[in-house]
Amino acid sequence: MNTPALAVRDLSFAYPDGTEALRRVSFQIPRGAAVALVGANGAGKSTLLLHLNGYLMPRHGEVSIANTTLTPATASIVRRAVGMVFQDPDDQLFMPTVFEDVAFGPLHAGLPPADVERAATDALQRVGMLHLRARPPHKLSAGEKRAVAIATALAMAPDVLVLDEPTSNLDPRGRRRLIDLLRSFDHSRIIATHDLELVVEVCTHVLVLDGGQIVAEGPVAVILNDEPLMLAHGLERPHILRHHHPH
Amino acid sequence: MALGTWVDFGRLDDLGQLDTAAHRIDARAKAFTTLAFIVTVMSFARHEVSALTPYVLYPITLMSLGRIPAGYLFRKVLVAAPFALAIAIFNPCFDRQPAAAIGTFTISGGWLSFASIMVRFALTVSAALVLVACTGMHRLCAGLEWLGLPRVFAMQLLFVHRYLFVIAAEGARMMRSLQLRAASPYRLSLHVYGALVGSLLLRSMDRAGRIYGAMLARGFDGNIRVLNRQAWRWSDAAFAAGWCLFFVVARMWNLADAVGRLLPTGGAS
Ligand SMILES: Nc1ncnc2c1ncn2[C@@H]1O[C@H](COP(=O)(O)OP(=O)(O)O)[C@@H](O)[C@H]1O
Ligand SMILES: [Mg+2]
Numbered sequence: 001m002n003t004p005a006l007a008v009r010d011l012s013f014a015y016p017d018g019t020e021a022l023r024r025v026s027f028q029i030p031r032g033a034a035v036a037l038v039g040a041n042g043a044g045k046s047t048l049l050l051h052l053n054g055y056l057m058p059r060h061g062e063v064s065i066a067n068t069t070l071t072p073a074t075a076s077i078v079r080r081a082v083g084m085v086f087q088d089p090d091d092q093l094f095m096p097t098v099f100e101d102v103a104f105g106p107l108h109a110g111l112p113p114a115d116v117e118r119a120a121t122d123a124l125q126r127v128g129m130l131h132l133r134a135r136p137p138h139k140l141s142a143g144e145k146r147a148v149a150i151a152t153a154l155a156m157a158p159d160v161l162v163l164d165e166p167t168s169n170l171d172p173r174g175r176r177r178l179i180d181l182l183r184s185f186d187h188s189r190i191i192a193t194h195d196l197e198l199v200v201e202v203c204t205h206v207l208v209l210d211g212g213q214i215v216a217e218g219p220v221a222v223i224l225n226d227e228p229l230m231l232a233h234g235l236e237r238p239h240i241l242r243h244h245h246p247h
Numbered sequence: 248m249a250l251g252t253w254v255d256f257g258r259l260d261d262l263g264q265l266d267t268a269a270h271r272i273d274a275r276a277k278a279f280t281t282l283a284f285i286v287t288v289m290s291f292a293r294h295e296v297s298a299l300t301p302y303v304l305y306p307i308t309l310m311s312l313g314r315i316p317a318g319y320l321f322r323k324v325l326v327a328a329p330f331a332l333a334i335a336i337f338n339p340c341f342d343r344q345p346a347a348a349i350g351t352f353t354i355s356g357g358w359l360s361f362a363s364i365m366v367r368f369a370l371t372v373s374a375a376l377v378l379v380a381c382t383g384m385h386r387l388c389a390g391l392e393w394l395g396l397p398r399v400f401a402m403q404l405l406f407v408h409r410y411l412f413v414i415a416a417e418g419a420r421m422m423r424s425l426q427l428r429a430a431s432p433y434r435l436s437l438h439v440y441g442a443l444v445g446s447l448l449l450r451s452m453d454r455a456g457r458i459y460g461a462m463l464a465r466g467f468d469g470n471i472r473v474l475n476r477q478a479w480r481w482s483d484a485a486f487a488a489g490w491c492l493f494f495v496v497a498r499m500w501n502l503a504d505a506v507g508r509l510l511p512t513g514g515a516s
Contacts, residue, residue: 050460053464055460055463055464076466076468079463079464079465079466080466082464084461084464086457086460086461088457090416090454091454091457091458091460091461092458092461094409094458094461094462095385096260096263096264096383096384096385097264100385104462104465104467105465105466107472108465108466108467108468108470108472109466134264136257136260136261136264138257138412138416152465156465156466
């Protein structure tokens with residue numbers, strides 16, 4: 001059967017100060033697909049992503065991963081299946097060395113030490129950061145931090161990867177490396193971003209969020225080529241689509 | 248940035264990652280021995296000064312084994328000194344009874360207990376700092392939990408440590424933006440400082456919350472787990488037993504006096 005990797009139904013959320021950040025959001029991510037979540041600053045992207053692993057617990061509406069609906073009781077199962085990469089890597093890296101940080105997830109999943117070592121080594125290798133294993137994370141460059149943050153999520157062998165603005169603050173080379181890396185994954189992915197070239201290269205589908213609502217969704221070529229739509233929601237049509245012919 | 252470099256917790260963490268003879272000693276052995284050290288040093292009578300001096304051997308040994316720079320440690324102890332000073336400073340005022348004499352010069356009990364408090368403070372704080380510097384906070388908390396510290400406290404300790412970094416980093420960031428915009432950060436009004444402190448607190452709390460979220464996202468359930476927990480070796484037991492024996496001996500006999508009497512030139516008294 002084709003259960004979606006991730007399904008969100010009628011999700012609404014307001015912050016304690018009354019800001020309505022999400023209004024009846026619904027969408028699905030097919031298994032193995034990469035979906036972009038675009039929208040201006042303050043559109044609610046981060047808020048939405050924080051619901052996907054129960055950092056914010058859904059109260060109005062529902063989030064399910066594979067066949068598990070997210071509730072306080074299932075949160076630990078869901079967290080193991082969802083690899084979350086925060087917007088700011090400094091929020092994500094909290095251990096004294098890169099290796100211990102990447103090993104934190106597998107270790108707390110209760111794996112035996114040999115498996116923990118292997119999971120952490122593999123994940124660091126996957127993002128090309130194994131040579132930094134003994135360094136303290138707070139002393140890395142922005143690009144290195146981001147790659148290590150992704151490794152911390154990969155090490156848990158998640159089914160779904162959730163990334164919040166993964167290319168922000170990166171220089172062109174770091175950004176290029178990251179795009180290639182994201183493209184090489186076969187996890188189901190949801191990526192919040194302003195980087196429309198990343199969307200074109202990595203994703204197949206786009207969700208457009210504005211004022212906490214999904215205002216459009218569809219294949220990348222269709223949505224990003226719709227100039228009036230993009231402009232209406234504080235975005236622009238990416239240059240590469242102007243020069244290449246969309247598939 | 249004077250404050251930043253003086254506080255500099257990051258250095259303590261970096262030192263905790265070294266691999267030296269002192270770092271290889273089991274965290275539990277070091278934590279236990281340091282605890283015994285602190286308890287013994289605190290148990291001396293309040294006028295005691297000379298009998299305390301042999302205890303300096305413990306932090307110094309651990310410091311040199313662990314290649315902890317003495318200057319760094321000294322600055323850290325100085326940072327905390329005002330707290331001890333605040334407690335000790337009242338002694339000379341209240342206790343004016345003469346308690347000891349050097350030649351014709353008499354020293355009041357108040358000054359002796361003042362000196363005693365400062366010496367004890369320097370000993371215990373430096374021992375605790377050396378312990379952290381040659382163990383690493385994470386391993387130390389896991390070790391303390393194993394020694395019987397309730398898990399809630401071990402976790403609290405770990406988080407306080409982690410959040411100190413957070414607050415220091417947020418503070419550094421705010422100072423930087425302040426220096427860019429204000430001619431001299433020292434000439435700001437009290438009102439501005441109040442706003443700064445408030446916003447520092449809020450930002451730190453926000454960030455602390457997000458870090459806790461990141462820990463939860465990776466399966467943290469309140470148990471501190473450590474990779475490669477060192478196996479307990481005989482040398483660890485010997486380390487703890489050897490030092491504890493020394494602490495007891497130095498507690499029962501005033502070793503400084505004994506050494507003084509043995510030296511041929513030390514026969515003044
Ligand atoms: N902790 C918070 N408390 C109150 N309001 C918040 C908080 N975080 C975000 N918001 C508000 O929620 C809305 C969505 O924010 P966010 O999800 O961060 O947007 P995005 O990630 O798309 O930039 C914004 O209006 C923002 O001001
Ligand atoms: Mg955001």
